[in-house]
Amino acid sequence: MAISRHATARWEGDLKNGQGSLSTPTSGLMDDTGYGFNSRFGDGKGTNPEELIAAAHAGCFTMYLSNLLAEAGHVATRLETRAEVDLSTEGGPSLSQIRLKLEGEVPGIDDAEFQRLAADARDNCPVSKALQAVPKSLEATLRKG
Structure with a gap:
């Protein structure tokens, strides 16, 4: 059985002056959320594909790790994860790096096992697998609660 999710994108105009919006009709999380050149390549208000990939990766990685643990x-x-997705503009735009920064409180586990399971999640959560072409790093910190 496959589970299907969807989102919609609308764009009007050229790349630099145009405007777009993204929606997630089923969840309602995004409803015509704006995005554009300045929110992607600058510091303009709105979202961008890299931010959304970062959110998806952080969520998937964290859920996957919770199951492994x-x-x-x-x-x-x-478990708290920050995912940073870099967009390189040299040689044409491409995702050049993803950095996962994890902080966790997990009773009864030693740091070596925590690191091993975090690395497994980095390599094997569904979003990581979909992004295999992008180099990923992981900084995992185990806190005593």
Whole structure:
């Protein structure tokens, strides 16, 4: 069984002066949320594809890791992930790097096991697999709660 999700994008105008909007009709999270050249390549208001990829990757990685931890007998008290997605403009736009920064509180686990499971999640969560062409780094910090 496959689960299908969708979003819609609308764009009007050329690349630099045009405006777009993104919607996620099923969840309602985004409803004609603006995006454009300045929100992607500058600091303009609105979202951009790289921010959305970062959110998707942080969410998927964190959920995947929570499952790996639970399967190993260590239910996480808290996992927080920051995903940073770099867009390079040299040689044509491309995603050049993803940095995952994880902080976790997980009772009863040692740092070596935490690092091993975090690396597994970095490599094997569905979004990581979809983004195999993009180099990924992981900084994982285990906090005692």
